[in-house]
Structures are given as structure tokens and as C-alpha cells.
Amino acid sequence: MNRILLIGGGGREDAIGRRIVDGGETLYCVSKNLNPSLARISRDYRVMDELSYEKIVQYAIEMKIDLMFVGPDPVLETPLVDLASKSGILVPSPSMAAARIETSKEYMRSFVERNGISGNIFSRIFTNGRDAAEFIRSSAMEFAIKPIGLTGGKGVRVMGVQINSREEAAAYAAEVAARDGKVLLEERISGEEFSLQVFSDGRNVSPMPLAQDYKRALEGDNGPNTGGMGSITGADHGLPFITPACRDSALSIIRSVVHHMNLEGNPFRGIMYGQFMQVDGTPKIVEINARFADPEGINVLYLLEENLPDILFRIAESSLGNYTRFLRKATTLKYIVPKGYGNSPQPGSLDIDLANMPEDLQIYYASVSGSPEKVQMTSSRALAVISRSDTIESASDRVEENLWRVKGNYYVRHDIGSREFIKAKLR
Numbered sequence: 001m002n003r004i005l006l007i008g009g010g011g012r013e014d015a016i017g018r019r020i021v022d023g024g025e026t027l028y029c030v031s032k033n034l035n036p037s038l039a040r041i042s043r044d045y046r047v048m049d050e051l052s053y054e055k056i057v058q059y060a061i062e063m064k065i066d067l068m069f070v071g072p073d074p075v076l077e078t079p080l081v082d083l084a085s086k087s088g089i090l091v092p093s094p095s096m097a098a099a100r101i102e103t104s105k106e107y108m109r110s111f112v113e114r115n116g117i118s119g120n121i122f123s124r125i126f127t128n129g130r131d132a133a134e135f136i137r138s139s140a141m142e143f144a145i146k147p148i149g150l151t152g153g154k155g156v157r158v159m160g161v162q163i164n165s166r167e168e169a170a171a172y173a174a175e176v177a178a179r180d181g182k183v184l185l186e187e188r189i190s191g192e193e194f195s196l197q198v199f200s201d202g203r204n205v206s207p208m209p210l211a212q213d214y215k216r217a218l219e220g221d222n223g224p225n226t227g228g229m230g231s232i233t234g235a236d237h238g239l240p241f242i243t244p245a246c247r248d249s250a251l252s253i254i255r256s257v258v259h260h261m262n263l264e265g266n267p268f269r270g271i272m273y274g275q276f277m278q279v280d281g282t283p284k285i286v287e288i289n290a291r292f293a294d295p296e297g298i299n300v301l302y303l304l305e306e307n308l309p310d311i312l313f314r315i316a317e318s319s320l321g322n323y324t325r326f327l328r329k330a331t332t333l334k335y336i337v338p339k340g341y342g343n344s345p346q347p348g349s350l351d352i353d354l355a356n357m358p359e360d361l362q363i364y365y366a367s368v369s370g371s372p373e374k375v376q377m378t379s380s381r382a383l384a385v386i387s388r389s390d391t392i393e394s395a396s397d398r399v400e401e402n403l404w405r406v407k408g409n410y411y412v413r414h415d416i417g418s419r420e421f422i423k424a425k426l427r
């Protein structure tokens with residue numbers, strides 16, 4: 001049995017960890033929190049700062065780890081992957097240089113532009129807040145105002161969504177530039193967002209089913225942006241409101257990114273996750289990320305028909321191939337969060353009834369502590385309840401039918417995957 005070290009302790013990592021154990025390998029885990037589910041299935045678990053890369057590599061060497069996999073994005077901004085690879089550990093996660101496709105939006109936009117990759121949108125970097133503010137005031141265009149680096153899904157503000165006036169936009173751009181030394185303005189685009197995750201070994205690309213996540217805290221896509229309140233995938237591996245042609249173009253974009261990164265001598269090994277928006281039937285690049293999405297990674301891992309550790313070894317050894325099998329089922333996932341999540345969370349405890357869990361339902365553990373049957377929430381996401389079924393709507397029904405299993409004071413977006421919600425989107 002191989003020894004696999006997983007970095008991270010959220011819902012996504014719980015899903016990855018379970019697939020590693022299902023694949024017959026021995027799991028080791030390092031994360032900043034003691035995830036009760038990962039703790040139960042790991043041979044050894046170290047609670048430590050996930051950014052302490054030297055300590056993590058030391059631990060990996062001590063434990064004679066064969067392969068290490070990184071879950072969360074902030075870890076990819078450290079030299080952990082490079083250092084572990086140098087120490088002889090196989091790592092199917094991108095190097096620090098390759099992860100810049102996510103960790104620096106400046107790198108991503110200029111990479112896409114210099115390689116003539118389609119799906120790009122107007123963007124401009126400002127180092128001076130006054131210039132950025134002036135540009136916004138004198139333009140007729142609406143903008144998304146973004147920090148260059150990682151934001152945990154919460155630092156981006158869009159005119160007409162979180163920002164109500166041009167003056168407010170100018171002030172926010174100036175604030176970001178003053179704080180970070182730079183600010184990115186991107187043309188505001190509107191349409192359906194979707195996530196396309198792929199495995200990549202640096203040359204070969206193998207796609208996963210399309211997914212859509214819901215970032216707004218409240219039902220009907222209202223309230224503040226969050227890390228993600230839930231997500232869906234369709235049984236045909238597409239989405240009812242994304243055309244097959246748009247999906248194919250998005251995959252061509254991802255293939256082109258991987259190809260050109262390789263040509264530039266910066267090969268991308270790991271999971272690439274493109275966040276796109278369908279605008280007039282074509283995909284526009286919102287972000288390109290260097291990891292499984294959370295929650296969308298949980299949806300696709302629940303459908304994966306192949307052995308995850310085998311895939312991870314093939315990525316690390318550059319022998320992936322172009323096709324991975326996924327079950328032809330739909331999934332709907334809903335995150336259970338503390339009441340007030342996104343504004344003023346009030347974390348309490350939750351009791352979880354795991355008796356006679358149906359085959360088509362799973363509960364994954366995120367930012368909680370305690371035991372699998374009783375957890376204490378933090379201010380972040382707590383439990384991901386996911387079902388797979390023939391349709392997104394029936395998977396949503398199955399999640400709803402099983403919410404009784406979680407008792408406590410929590411909030412969940414019941415609308416995700418519901419008939420009314422999907423119908424409204426199709427309209």
C-alpha cells in the first residue's frame with residue numbers, strides 16, 4: 001500500500017481523502033483543523049499550519065510518504081510542492097510557478113493574452129489607486145474590481161452587484177491598490193457561470209463533468225458572496241443551461257492553457273479548474289484555478305468511476321491519458337453553514353445521524369471539530385450533504401429528504417438544484 005499525504009481539512013479534502021482510502025492506499029493528513037471524518041480514516045494526522053512548508057516536508061519524509069496531494073489554494077502559493085518534489089516525493093499538484101495561473105490574476109490575464117487564447121476579456125492592472133479611480137470614472141464600461149492574489153471568493157466586487165455607483169467602484173479600486181500595491185479591473189460580463197475541472201499531467205488533459213456552484217449566501221442568489229453554498233452536475237456531464245458547443249469551447253481553452261504552459265517551460269500538473277461565463281453562447285474566462293473546486297470537486301469525486309490514487313500517480317508520472325470515466329448520474333450538493341454565515345455567523349453544534357445512510361447520499365465534513373456524530377461549527381462552512389440521482393432535481397429532493405439527519409441551528413440553501421430554481425434559470 002502506498003502512503004499518500006493530503007494537505008487540507010475542508011469538505012473538498014474529506015472527499016479526496018475518502019477516495020484515496022477507497023482506492024486502497026494509506027492516508028496521512030496535515031491540516032490546520034482536526035477534521036473529524038479525515039481523522040477517522042487517516043493512519044496519522046498532524047494539525048499544523050498548512051503554510052509551514054518546511055515542517056510539512058520534514059513530516060512527509062519522516063512518514064516515508066510516496067505521494068503528496070494539495071487541496072487548498074493558499075498552500076499552492078508556498079514552495080511546498082517544489083520542495084517535496086526535490087525531496088523525491090511524487091506530487092500531482094502544480095509547482096509554485098505553475099500555480100500562478102490561479103495565485104496571480106495578473107499572470108493569468110497576461111499569459112492568456114500573449115498566447116492568443118480565446119475567452120479573454122478586457123482587463124487592466126493599475127499600480128496607482130488614483131489612476132484606477134480616474135479610469136473607472138471616465139469609462140462607460142462596468143467593471144469587476146479584483147485583488148491580484150487569492151481572495152477566498154470574497155475580495156471581488158462587481159459594479160451592479162456588490163457596488164452600486166461608479167464613485168463606490170472608484171473608491172474600492174483605490175482601496176485595493178493602496179492595500180496591495182496593485183488592482184485589476186476587468187470588464188463586467190453577464191451570463192451563466194460554470195466550472196470545468198480537468199486532470200492534467202502537463203501535456204494530457206482529461207475532463208470532468210461540468211458543474212455550477214452557488215456563491216451567494218442566501219436563497220435566490222442573494223446576500224454576500226461566500227466560498228460556495230452548494231453545487232450541481234448534470235447526468236449527461238453537461239448543464240441544462242450551458243450549450244454543448246460552449247462546453248467544448250471551454251475545454252479547448254483549458255487544453256490550450258495546458259499546452260502553452262508546457263511550451264513556456266512551466267508545465268501544469270494537477271487539477272485545473274476553469275471558471276467560465278457563457279456569454280452569447282461562448283465561454284469567457286472568469287478565473288483559472290489550480291486545484292479542485294470546493295464544493296464542485298466533491299460533486300465530481302462522487303461520480304468518479306476510476307481509482308483516484310491511480311490517477312494521481314499517473315499525473316505525477318506524466319502518463320495520464322485523455323479520458324477518465326464518471327458515472328452518468330446527476331448530483332446536487334448543499335452546504336450546511338452556521339446561521340448568519342457570510343455576515344455574522346453564529347456557530348453552534350450539530351448532531352449527525354449516520355445510521356443506515358442510503359447508498360446515494362454522503363455527508364462530508366468541512367470546518368468543524370468534534371466527532372463524526374457531533375460537531376462544533378466554526379464561522380465557516382460545516383457539512384456538505386450531497387446526493388446522486390438521475391436528475392439534478394431528484395438529487396436535490398434526496399438531500400432535502402435527508403436533512404433530518406443533521407440536527408442543530410444551521411442554515412442551508414434549499415433552493416439549490418430544486419425544480420423551481422432550475423426552471424427559473426432555463427427561463
Ligand code: GLY
Nearest residue numbers: 213228293294295
Ligand atoms: N467554487 C469556488 C472555488 O472553489 O473557488
